[in-house]
Amino acid sequence: MTLVLSARDVRRDYPVAGTPVHAVRGISLDVHAGEWVAIVGPSGCGKSTLLNLLGAIDRPSAGSITIAGRDVARLGDAEATRFRLTGVGFVFQRFYLMPTLTAAENVELPMAEAKVPRVEREARARELLGYVGLAGRADHRPFQLSGGEQQRVAIARALANRPALLLADEPTGELDARTGTEVIALLDRLNRDGTTIVTVTHDEELAQAARRVVHVRDGAIVDDVVRRPLPPAAPADGAARR
Numbered sequence: 001m002t003l004v005l006s007a008r009d010v011r012r013d014y015p016v017a018g019t020p021v022h023a024v025r026g027i028s029l030d031v032h033a034g035e036w037v038a039i040v041g042p043s044g045c046g047k048s049t050l051l052n053l054l055g056a057i058d059r060p061s062a063g064s065i066t067i068a069g070r071d072v073a074r075l076g077d078a079e080a081t082r083f084r085l086t087g088v089g090f091v092f093q094r095f096y097l098m099p100t101l102t103a104a105e106n107v108e109l110p111m112a113e114a115k116v117p118r119v120e121r122e123a124r125a126r127e128l129l130g131y132v133g134l135a136g137r138a139d140h141r142p143f144q145l146s147g148g149e150q151q152r153v154a155i156a157r158a159l160a161n162r163p164a165l166l167l168a169d170e171p172t173g174e175l176d177a178r179t180g181t182e183v184i185a186l187l188d189r190l191n192r193d194g195t196t197i198v199t200v201t202h203d204e205e206l207a208q209a210a211r212r213v214v215h216v217r218d219g220a221i222v223d224d225v226v227r228r229p230l231p232p233a234a235p236a237d238g239a240a241r242r
Ligand SMILES: Nc1ncnc2c1ncn2[C@@H]1O[C@H](COP(=O)(O)OP(=O)(O)OP(=O)(O)O)[C@@H](O)[C@H]1O
Pocket: 014, 015, 016, 021, 022, 023, 041, 042, 043, 044, 045, 046, 047, 048, 049, 050
């Protein structure tokens, strides 16, 4: 099995005046190609802090994080920016689409930043929007889309540069139950097609859909349960990646 993510004794202290906050207290975690891990735990236990470290949005105070063979804990600013563009795809609770751009242009944006030629990125944006069921919405702007549709555009955007790992922080947090179920079904399809996923969530339905559930309390892993093992002939890294 190909190791996509390996975190070793990761710590993150926030230096707040008086009493520093120890948000992540020595987390070690391995994620293999094809897995879908849901990180769950009470509010304030360090889930978002951990996900931001895994996505090179933030740096750990101590420990190492290797993603697709790169030591992301020690990247310089320019390298971290580059890594966020191509190494991981990030999906947020609040979508964060560019309001002035169409759905297709939003999906093209990370490809434009990665200097993918126009013809290629237009074709890939159409392909991805088709995959997430939004072929007919390519020229809509975010305000012309429902919440669930906006999140599907954000998922397509996160996959644009074919990242090794999709990270999602409460991707159903802003959605009603029915729309949330649609987004969970899309994540499930992506995972079955070979995308490696780590989601942080309070949503029990989302946690139940994942292959593996990691419980966090006070910045540490307290439980790690594989609910649905990978099939024996898991796709090689990237073979079926979207
Ligand atoms: N920038 C910051 N400065 C200081 N403390 C912070 C900062 N960001 C988060 N914290 C603290 O770190 C701890 C972990 O926060 P984090 O956002 O990771 O929790 P969470 O598990 O994602 O919670 P939720 O489920 O509510 O989103 C909390 O106690 C929080 O108050």
